[in-house]
Amino acid sequence: MIISPLTISLLVVCGLTGLGFYGLLVTRNMIKLIMMLQIIVKAAVLGIVIAGQGNGQLNLSQNVAITIIVVDTIVAVVALAFAIQIRRQMGTLDIRELASLRG
Amino acid sequence: MLEMLPFFLIAIIILYAAIRALRAEGLLMSALWLAAVSAAIATMIYMLSANQVAVIELSVGAGLVTILLIFAIGVAGDEPLSDTPVVPRVIAGFFVLACAAIISFAVRPFELIAVEGGISTHGSIFMQGRDIDLLVQVVVIFSGVLGLVGILAEARAPLDYPVAGEVAARRDQELLAMEQRSEHIPASPDSASKETLIPDSPAVDD
Amino acid sequence: MIAPAFIWMIVIPLLGAPLVYLVGHSGRRFWGDRVSRYAALLVFGATWVAFVRAAQAASMEPTADFTWGGMSLALDGISLLLAFVALLLGTFVASFSGEYITGEAGQEKFYAMLVAIVGVMIGLGCATDLFNIWIWFEAMAVTSYLLVAYYHTRALSLEAGFKYLMQSAAGSVLVLFAIGIVLSQTGTLTLAEIRSQFTAGAPMLLAGVLFLVGYGVKSALVPLHTWLPDAHSQAPSGISAMLSGVVIEAGLVALLRSIAPIAAQMTFWGPLLITCGLLNMIGGNLMAYAQTQVKRMLAYSSITHVGYMLVGLGVTFLLRESSGAQGGLFHLLNHGLMKGLAFLAAGALLYTLHSASGDHKPLMIADLAGGARRYPLAALCLSLALLSLAGLPPFAGFMSKWLIFKAGFASGDPLLWIVVALVALNSVFSLAYYAPVVNLLYRRKPSKVVLEGRPLPWSMVTPLVILSLAIIALGIWPDMIGWMTHSAGEALVAGFHF
Missing domain, CATH: 1.20.5 (Single alpha-helices involved in coiled-coils or other helix-helix interfaces)
Incomplete structure (x- = not known):
C-alpha cells in the first residue's frame, strides 16, 4: 500500500461513511439524523473528488461534486421542514415516537 | 513523507470532529461540530486541488447548512434524548464494521485509484x-x-368562493372587534349575556 | 439546431409546473381552487401532443438523441414506455383529484408538483449519463416528498413522509458512492463509454451492488421496502396511484440503466435479479395477505408486482435476448394501469365513505361489504383492477404475466422452470387476498359505513371507467401496445452491446 494524499483521503471517506451510517442507526433525534445524513453526503463528495483526481478527470468530478452539494442541501432543507412540522404537530423530535404506522 | 503531514492532520481533524458531532449532547454543539467537519473537508478538497468544490463546500456545506440547522433547532427546540438508541449500539457497530470489511475487501490494496502520488492541477470552467x-x-x-x-x-381554510370568503372574513373580524369593545365598555356584564354573544358570531359568515 | 420532438415532452411539463403554481396562486382569488387543476390538465394536454409527435418519430427512427453542451438525452423504447405510463397516470390523477382534495389548502402546489414529477420522470427515462440519471432521480424524489406529505397537518402522513425521505436519501447516497467507483475505474460517466472502458473486477462488482441497494430503496426491493406501505397508504389516493404506478417503476428503470453496462460483462446479474424478484413476490404476498386496510394491501401488492417485473428482466439479463424484458416491461405498463385504477377506485370509495364526511379514518377492507349495491361502477372498477392484478385471463395482467412465463419456459433451463413455477404459484396465491375483497364488495348486506356513505361524483367515476376499459382492451388485444414493449425490450438488450 502506497501512502499518498489520495489513500489518506480515501481512508477519511471510509471512516466518515462508517460513522455516518452508525449514527443513522443509533440516533433518535430527527435533526441529528439529518446531520448524520449530511456527514455521509460529505464523504460522498470527497469520494467523487478523489475519484476524479485519481483518474485525471478533475473537471468532470468537480462539476459532479458541486451538483451533489447543491442537491443534497435541498434535500436537507426539506428534511428539516419535516422535522419542524413534526415537532409542531406531535410535540416531539424522537424518531421512536413515529411508530404508529405498522404492519 | 513530509508532504503527507498536512493530509494526516486534516484527516484526523475531520474524523475527530465527526465523532464529536455524533456524540455531542446538545443539538447545537452537534451542528457546530458538523460545520467543523465541513470546513475541514473543504480544506482537504482544496488540497486535492479541486478549488471550486472547496469554495462551494465551505460556503454551502459549512455556511448555509449550518445556518439552516441552527435556525431549525431554534424553531423546533432541543430535546435531550439520551435514552437507549433505536438499534442497540453493539449491533449497529457490528453491522457497520461488517459493511466496511466487505468494502475494503472489494477495493483491497486501494487499487481503486491509479495512485501516482502527484496531484494534477489544471483549471476548469464552471x-x-x-x-x-x-x-x-x-x-x-x-x-x-x-x-x-x-x-x-x-x-x-380553502377559498372556494374566494371574494365572498374574504368579505366574510373581514366582517367576522370587525364583528369580533365590536364584540370585544362591547365587552369592555359595560362595567358589569353578567356571564349569561356573554354566552349569548359568542354563539351568535359564527352564524354570521353563512 | 432543431430540438427533436421528445425534448418538448420534457420541457413542457417542467416549464409548465411553475406556471401552474403561479396561475393557481394568483388565480384562486378570482376563480377558486379549481383553476390550478385546469391549468395542470392543459399542460398535460400539450405534453400529449409532444408525446404523439415523438412516438410518430420513433416509429420511423427508433432512437433519437439530443446533445447540448457535452451531454445528451436520448429517446429509446424504455423512455417512450416510461413517458407513456407517467403521462397517462398523471392525466388521470389530475382529472380524478379535483373532488378528492377539495377543501384542502395549497392545491396549486399539489398540481404544480404533479406536473413536475411527470416531466422529471420522462427526463429520467431519457438520461444517458450515470450522474444525470442520479440527478433526475433525485429531482423525482424531492418532488414526491411534498406529494406524500400533502396532508401536512396530519401526524401520520408526516411520519410516512419523513421515513420515506430518510430511507430514500440514504439510498441515493449509496448510488453516489457507486458513481464514484465507476468514475475512478473508467474515467467517464457516459453509459455508452463505460461499456467500452470496462474492466471486470471487485470494484465494479461493488459499484453494481451499491446501485442495486441504492436504487432498490426506491423500487422497493424486499428488505428495503419498509417506507412503501406507509407512504403509499398515507398519501392522497391520486398520489398513491402515481407512486405505485410509475415512481417505483422509474426507480427500476434507473437501476436497469445503471447496471446494464456492468451486467454486460458479468453473468451473475441475471440470477441475482431473479432472486430479488422471487424475494419480492413472496415477501409482498405474505405481507399483503395480513393487511386489513385496503390501501396498505394494495401497497404491498405493488412490492409483489415489482417482483414479477424483476423476474422478467432478470431472464433477459441471463439469456441476453429480449423476450423476458418484453414481458417485464409490458408488465410495468400494465401494472401502472391496474394499480393506478385500483388506487383511484379505492380512493373514490375512501372519499365517499370517509373523507367527504370529514373523518380521516383509513378505508378498511371490512368497510367495503356490500359496496356494489350503492356504488356499482366504482365497485366494478375496483374488482376489475383486483382481478387483473391477480392475473385472471381476460385482463391485461394475465397477458404480461403470460409473456414472462413464456420467456422462462422457452429457455429450456430447468432452474428457470422452477422460477416460473414459483411465479405462477405466487400469482395464484395472490388471489387469496384479492378474491375476498371482490367477494365482500358483492355481498348482499351493505355495511354500516356503506349505508352512511355519500354519493360518488361523476368526475371521479369517469377516469375509473376509462382505465377499466383500457385494461380489458389490453387483455384482449395486447398487440395494440406490442410495438412499444417490443422496442423497449430491444432497447434494454441494446444496452448491453453484445
Missing part, C-alpha cells in the same frame, strides 16, 4: 459540459422550495 445537470438542479431547487413552503404552510 459546469462546463454539464449543462443538463445544471438545468435539472433548477428543477430540484424549485421542487425543494415548493416542498418547504408546502410542508411548513399553516393550515388555512
